[in-house]
Amino acid sequence: MARHSIEVPGLHHGDLPIPQACVVGNLLASSGISPLDPATGAVPEGTEEQVELVFANARRVLEAAGGSPENVAKCTVFVRDKAIRPVIDKYWTEMFPNEASRPARHTLRIDLAEPLQIQLEILALLEEGGRP
Template identity: 55%
Template sequence: MSARRSVEVEGLHHGGVPIPMACRVGPLLVSSSVLGQDPVTGALPDDVAEQVALVFANVRRVLEAGGATTDHVAKLTFHVRDRSARAAIDEHWLAMFPDPASRPARHTVPGDLPPAFHVQCEVLAYVTEETP
């Protein structure tokens, strides 16, 4: 039996390519790109703020599917089409991690994303205890 386990999340996908939403190896949980995709419709909203809100909601879903919580997050990396997305990211960041003494590392990288994408996120978490 492999120590590595693929983590799938209902409603989230990478367009039919054989890539899981995350991978768990022991206490380490690493995501693939988490998008601002509506898990019910599969649509990506045109609005940056709406995509960012969905990214954060989807990050929670990926963490849960991998047996983690936001307390286990060590780092989030955001890939953005435009740095102006940082304002929307900051709003949700502060809501998800309100304690300034207990926030994960974060990196925001501007880049050339596919046309419909304003933001995507990668998660690195270390699960110190088993959660159901």
């Protein structure tokens, strides 16, 4: 089964040879999705801006692979401080509005590199024929 890297213009892991995601068959596994502004290359300072941007970047990764939020089966949320959960929940319910059809989610507190307050990883099952 072929494996394909997914790259998204403006999103990167510095100079590291790490794609934004990998697709094997119709399974998408992301790398760490950060709140990097693809237009400026900067991470905003504010919590609200970072959370909004990280969910927008997750959409960008999904779209680059031919998917959408409907394809997400699991989302792992890494945070520096779990006190930002209400902000996460706001954007979570915007991205996944149907409470009867939301992906699994696990939120973990870790020491993220400054100035990151949040990072996501997603697993998604793409439709047959999704873009490699």
